[in-house]
Amino acid sequence: TIIKNNYAITASDMTMYYGGSDKLSIKLTNNGNPVKGATVKISGIDSVTNVTTDNNGIATVGFNSIAPGTYTVTAKFSLKSVTAKVTIKRTIAASDSAYEYSDAVAKATFYNSDG
Numbered sequence: 001t002i003i004k005n006n007y008a009i010t011a012s013d014m015t016m017y018y019g020g021s022d023k024l025s026i027k028l029t030n031n032g033n034p035v036k037g038a039t040v041k042i043s044g045i046d047s048v049t050n051v052t053t054d055n056n057g058i059a060t061v062g063f064n065s066i067a068p069g070t071y072t073v074t075a076k077f078s079l080k081s082v083t084a085k086v087t088i089k090r091t092i093a094a095s096d097s098a099y100e101y102s103d104a105v106a107k108a109t110f111y112n113s114d115g
Contacts, residue, residue: 006031011084023060026075044073
């Protein structure tokens, strides 16, 4: 009996705050079963990174030191690939203001890495 490989790779878009511990999860299956110990190539932010799937076919990658912005990340295994949008939010939010008086008050909102 010949079993044909039918790999599938999936990932969902994610949003996180700068410095946060959130990670992008990539799932790799073959004929619906998790693929463990496989190397998945991640590209799209800074450099190419290789991550390994766990016993559940899940590979994760973190972005805690990446500058705020929106990035398109590609995960690739063999001839299969998936893209996910990773949005990294700023931890300080303030509106532009111009003041002419010394007693003016500026407002800013500070977020920790969990939002």
